[in-house]
Amino acid sequence: MTDNQLQQLVEELSQHYFQLPFLHRAYFNSRLKTTGGRYLLNTHDIEINKKLYDHFGIDELKGIILHELCHYHLHIRGMGYKHRDRDFRELLKKVGAPRFCSTIEETQISNRKKVLHTYQCVRCSQLYIRKRKMDVRKYRCSKCGGEITYLRSE
Template sequence: METIELQKLVEDVSLNHFDRPIRHQALFNKRLRSTGGRYHLGSHNLDFNPHVLEKAGLETFIGVVKHELCHYHLHLSGDGFQHKDKAFKDLLKQVEGLRYTPSLKEPEEPKKYWQYRCRKCGSVTQRQRKFNTAKFVCAKCKGRFELIGKVETNKTAVD
């Protein structure tokens, strides 16, 4: 989507859902990382994260546009435009905008851990780094460890 198309989309959403025109610029800002959009209090311009459109789709992006337009219209009308204000929450609910941008992070790969078993008590432990089994003993029974192998898991290391 180009800047002209974005401006047209924001103007259409503003007229259809808020019954008010937008008189300022709407731009894509590739530097936005953790937020879907930003309303500038000084210039009244709107910035939007293009990654939301790419990864989450048009419907989610329109929800972000509605959110930023709530800030825009409430600020220009002199009402409470911050997230904590009742006027903002009510207007956001009325236009069915998004309260939060969905996460854009890729799912993490499972971590790999070295797994060891105590020869004496049989307890199993996992470590991120391999250790010398001749040097270390089990904390529970002071028995020696044997290396089982490497395991993939999403959990953190268990002591």
């Protein structure tokens, strides 16, 4: 599916479910990792995660679009468009849009296999485990103020 086809689908779903036009842009964003879609408040555009469409198909895509259109139409009308707002939850039920999208199992597994970096204080042997590498010349031990050295990555 191309961005133009997605735009057309969003416009059709908006007209069918909300009886209101969608007057902004809808497009795929390949950088989205943990979300099915995103409604942008400043531009009123809708971004969709292409991987979820490729993995789950058109039905999941329609659910994501309906969810984002709920944000869109409520925000345009000045009503409660956030997930915790009553207006939003009621509109989700009315149009049958999901509150959350499905997750791709591969993404969850790859997110769990993050490399961890282990550091240790030279003076008191305090261990520090970090997701990101850090410059040991800039930091000191939080317990004793000693020098920190890099041990290993796991």
